[in-house]
Amino acid sequence: MQRALDIGVAGTVLVVSAPVMGAVAVLVATRIGRPVLFRQPRPGLHGKPFTLVKFRTMRDVDERSGLVTDADRLTPLGRALRASSLDELPTMWNVLRGEMSLIGPRPLLMHYLDLYTPEQARRHLVRPGVTGLAQVSGRNAVDWEERLALDVWYVDHRSLALHARILVRTVLILLRRHGITAPGDSTMPQFTGSPRAGS
Template identity: 65%
Template sequence: MKSARPHDTVQRTIDIIVAAVMLIVTAPVMLAVVILVAWRLGRPVFFRQQRPGLNGRVFTMVKFRTMLDVDPERGLITDADRLTRLGRIMRSTSVDELPTFINVLKGDMSLVGPRPLLVRYLDRYTPTQARRHLVRPGLTGLAQVRGRNALSWEDKFDLDVWYVDHRSLSLNARIFAETVLTVVRRDGIAAEGNVTMPEFLGTATSRPTISNA
């Protein structure tokens, strides 16, 4: 699986510069969040999880922790039960994503690309949907500025594949700028009836892909 383009090398340079600058600029904010999370949620402060990246290669993504541990005796079972008020604020402002700039700096991720999902989803994609792994996953992506978690899984994947086929530096710049507006407006944080998104169980029937994003 390979879908390299000349501008991908330029984008990688941009990724390194922006990630390094953001880690420096947001260091005071991240220090404050570390203290708050340790105080309100306890340790560990960071949430680490295996996610598939470029060509399906698995890496460890790091974010700030937003949920309490599973504890049936306290009624902490579902994501909705475990997500704290602090966690909701962090997610709605995307502050929980700040440590992920480390993944961008390392080359696991890019600033823009399809969002990295769960490893167990890999064998649930249709061949077309699996093409989302032809590029590095991103901190933000086309699906995030076209509805985020308010979209169905199928619509998200259609947008991901459209991005893979039409990506460019100008498109990346537009998506990154629109992401800022999406975060400010706090659009599409959760799917209806869920605190984030329900589990992707696979697509039952084939669907036409989105031809114009």
């Protein structure tokens, strides 16, 4: 049932938002540069890599111009796209292909796989999601320990009722633009491992 919902919603969003995506693509190309789409390997179900697709929000790294950190590279347009989650629209292709679900733990970086505790790694027992419990509990303002714990809780308690609550809360958070960045960071600090990993 969840897969059928994923296909129906993702297909509808791609069709309805096509004019918006076209406009965003033009803005990204003229204000940030090409390529318009950001592609990066991310761990999917059981940690199997897939290519995540989003609209580009950052300029390329350029040490000569001082564009090195995320804060330097993130443009005003990029901030607006992230705040509104318009940068996520192309991710619906990942949902249609079955690499992601509408709801689930967010797909993080490949090199994080070696840093998780066995408990935290259980977040990969389900498909990653466009939105999820951690996102509606504070987005990037939630620290890593809590964020990963919420992902695992979702894995153990997922249901249609929980999915409905997450979808409603996602809409509310987007309207309020809450938790877009972590405190003191332009996006989210790197995960460096759990202090409990060696205990």
